Amino acid sequence: MPVVAVIGDGQLARMMQTEAIELGVETRVLASNDDASAAQVFGDVRLGDYTVLEHLRAVVDGADAVTFDHEHVPNEYAQLLIDDGVTVEPRPEALIYAQDKLEQRKRLAEAGLPVPAFAAVESVADAEVFWDETGGQVCLKATRGGYDGHGVWFPATREECAELVEELLGRDLPLMAEQKVAFTRELSAMVARNRSGDVRAWPVVESRQDGGICRVAIAPAPNMSAELAERCEELAVRVAEGLGVTGVLAVELFEFEGENGPEVSVNELAMRPHNTGHWTQDGCVTSQFEQHLRAVLDWPLGAVDRCAPATVMVNTLGGEEDPDTPMSERVIAVMRKYPQVKVHLYGKDHRPGRKMGHVNVNADTVDEALAIAEDAAHYIINATWKD
Amino acid sequence: MPVVAVIGDGQLARMMQTEAIELGVETRVLASNDDASAAQVFGDVRLGDYTVLEHLRAVVDGADAVTFDHEHVPNEYAQLLIDDGVTVEPRPEALIYAQDKLEQRKRLAEAGLPVPAFAAVESVADAEVFWDETGGQVCLKATRGGYDGHGVWFPATREECAELVEELLGRDLPLMAEQKVAFTRELSAMVARNRSGDVRAWPVVESRQDGGICRVAIAPAPNMSAELAERCEELAVRVAEGLGVTGVLAVELFEFEGENGPEVSVNELAMRPHNTGHWTQDGCVTSQFEQHLRAVLDWPLGAVDRCAPATVMVNTLGGEEDPDTPMSERVIAVMRKYPQVKVHLYGKDHRPGRKMGHVNVNADTVDEALAIAEDAAHYIINATWKD
Numbered sequence: 001m002p003v004v005a006v007i008g009d010g011q012l013a014r015m016m017q018t019e020a021i022e023l024g025v026e027t028r029v030l031a032s033n034d035d036a037s038a039a040q041v042f043g044d045v046r047l048g049d050y051t052v053l054e055h056l057r058a059v060v061d062g063a064d065a066v067t068f069d070h071e072h073v074p075n076e077y078a079q080l081l082i083d084d085g086v087t088v089e090p091r092p093e094a095l096i097y098a099q100d101k102l103e104q105r106k107r108l109a110e111a112g113l114p115v116p117a118f119a120a121v122e123s124v125a126d127a128e129v130f131w132d133e134t135g136g137q138v139c140l141k142a143t144r145g146g147y148d149g150h151g152v153w154f155p156a157t158r159e160e161c162a163e164l165v166e167e168l169l170g171r172d173l174p175l176m177a178e179q180k181v182a183f184t185r186e187l188s189a190m191v192a193r194n195r196s197g198d199v200r201a202w203p204v205v206e207s208r209q210d211g212g213i214c215r216v217a218i219a220p221a222p223n224m225s226a227e228l229a230e231r232c233e234e235l236a237v238r239v240a241e242g243l244g245v246t247g248v249l250a251v252e253l254f255e256f257e258g259e260n261g262p263e264v265s266v267n268e269l270a271m272r273p274h275n276t277g278h279w280t281q282d283g284c285v286t287s288q289f290e291q292h293l294r295a296v297l298d299w300p301l302g303a304v305d306r307c308a309p310a311t312v313m314v315n316t317l318g319g320e321e322d323p324d325t326p327m328s329e330r331v332i333a334v335m336r337k338y339p340q341v342k343v344h345l346y347g348k349d350h351r352p353g354r355k356m357g358h359v360n361v362n363a364d365t366v367d368e369a370l371a372i373a374e375d376a377a378h379y380i381i382n383a384t385w386k387d
Numbered sequence: 388m389p390v391v392a393v394i395g396d397g398q399l400a401r402m403m404q405t406e407a408i409e410l411g412v413e414t415r416v417l418a419s420n421d422d423a424s425a426a427q428v429f430g431d432v433r434l435g436d437y438t439v440l441e442h443l444r445a446v447v448d449g450a451d452a453v454t455f456d457h458e459h460v461p462n463e464y465a466q467l468l469i470d471d472g473v474t475v476e477p478r479p480e481a482l483i484y485a486q487d488k489l490e491q492r493k494r495l496a497e498a499g500l501p502v503p504a505f506a507a508v509e510s511v512a513d514a515e516v517f518w519d520e521t522g523g524q525v526c527l528k529a530t531r532g533g534y535d536g537h538g539v540w541f542p543a544t545r546e547e548c549a550e551l552v553e554e555l556l557g558r559d560l561p562l563m564a565e566q567k568v569a570f571t572r573e574l575s576a577m578v579a580r581n582r583s584g585d586v587r588a589w590p591v592v593e594s595r596q597d598g599g600i601c602r603v604a605i606a607p608a609p610n611m612s613a614e615l616a617e618r619c620e621e622l623a624v625r626v627a628e629g630l631g632v633t634g635v636l637a638v639e640l641f642e643f644e645g646e647n648g649p650e651v652s653v654n655e656l657a658m659r660p661h662n663t664g665h666w667t668q669d670g671c672v673t674s675q676f677e678q679h680l681r682a683v684l685d686w687p688l689g690a691v692d693r694c695a696p697a698t699v700m701v702n703t704l705g706g707e708e709d710p711d712t713p714m715s716e717r718v719i720a721v722m723r724k725y726p727q728v729k730v731h732l733y734g735k736d737h738r739p740g741r742k743m744g745h746v747n748v749n750a751d752t753v754d755e756a757l758a759i760a761e762d763a764a765h766y767i768i769n770a771t772w773k774d
Binding site for chain 1 (some may be wrong): 388401402404405408409410411413416426427428429430572587607613620632666672673686687690692694695714718719722723726727729730731732733734744749
């Protein structure tokens, strides 16, 4: 059976390990420390730094495929590994479009895919032109390195925009501007694609963010026409195929009111398992973590049928304060009240806002699943019930 | 979060680890070697021998609960650990009834539970008396140490029975005799019970054996009245409660034609996750492995609702010869033909008859799930399709 090396030690790598165990796929992880989320649960842990080529070379040696739980491995190093004959998935020529927002916008626009109006910002003047063109509907973004709401700014006035751009460019931050979308909600269309071109799209979900951090995913996205759902799935497939993505791809979408009803445009891309896909662990025949392993090994992809009419995922983000009630007592209380809740924890210590785990709930209706999942997550975070 | 120490390094421990990762429960395993099925996938592997008290003491040190993937830890050692203040589940006073078939029969009969006629066999005369009482419907069993068809004999004649008993007693094998049951099929009723007395019963399944080894499990057991299914589940609950079992309990049953329709009697007990419960990984809200961990931690038990109308599990037992086609190629072929098949492999090298993995299939009907699961398992074993 093949060996997969995973670069990155977070919860995504951890949850890949769960599926690898059942598939009988051997794994190793490159981790920064022994106590990292994934390092706790891999049998073969290599300590090192993913920005050091020698550490990368050591962990990939003899592996049949190499993949990531984040997009921060320097592309030139990934390319060197490929030049060594290593199978690295996704490849740098695809990954660049998840890493560089400006390159991504250009490429998606060229392909005729829906993206908000955008412009490179290399000077204050660039920003001012864009401000005027959009009537001040401006979102500034670092083209690289942003995540979970970091690296995104919404200046309120033309002057604030100009000052911000001056300051950020002064820090050598590569910038772009994008037209703010008056979205009605956020969606996520996820697909997996293997090197041979096999593609499978999960049902599109509604995601709810809090301060730029995903908090809830609802599958399937409620109150959506079959036509729009299909359009979102096709869009994600086109992105995966157009960019040559291997593995799991999340296409985060804005839904907004168009002239002829709801429309979507692309917000972000992630080329790895994604928070908005955690529901697939308990809500789909094949989870995003199993599918990612299959895709990077160029194995046939699994069925993505749902297991229940509705599945809701709610993150258990670290609260402002960590309650005195130990985590195990909180889990016990949730399990007592809700025997159907699936608790997933990442082995992380408390930090405010930190992604420490999530709960998944299957039910006959979205409302029922959502109410249970919200209440359960609230207790795990706060040691109190929601109402 | 609590720490669970697992004694035993087989696939049952391996599949507990899968669930422990998601629950955020920390684990360690006592393994005989680094390459054992479970040792491959635990972060914390302690090499040692489960019949050596010092090795047991080392692995359980500081653990919140200790459990097993087999029933072979000497009870006197388990008791010493309990005397040290360690939480060991299931406890020796329950385990004895899974270890000693004669004690089990006596206890179940006392409790009014259905068991075949039986007798201790301490001499050839004992066996001959039983032979005559049952009209030669005799099954001889080693009271301890049997598994997967080992330790069970079916003498064809009174003379053969006498000779066999003489030989086995001469080897100091403790023996019992049991009336052969003209069963129509085998069933398995599985429950989990935690120390606080919370009990949950999975739907009763039909199991199909081959040479004493479980090969197929069909959930729910087809062609069974709701009344009989309920009776089987209640029976399993009574056994769990009567014997004070903690963790997962499998009650293997014979179904036979009684005077007023189908009846059942108890065949075997196992106090751990069981081969006939592997289907719960993909067919139930809570798998037997998660439930076992929850039970031994005295956590509330999870829902046992089914995820599909029918789930079938087929073991991938090592064939007489290992095909030249590598296992990964066989898995790929199965995944290509059947995107809905869930492949589970244990990381074991080939040996004829060895339990190397299993497949689970959910479908709308038993027939459909069975046909797919049989074909998929056949390919994984033989690298050829069934037809």
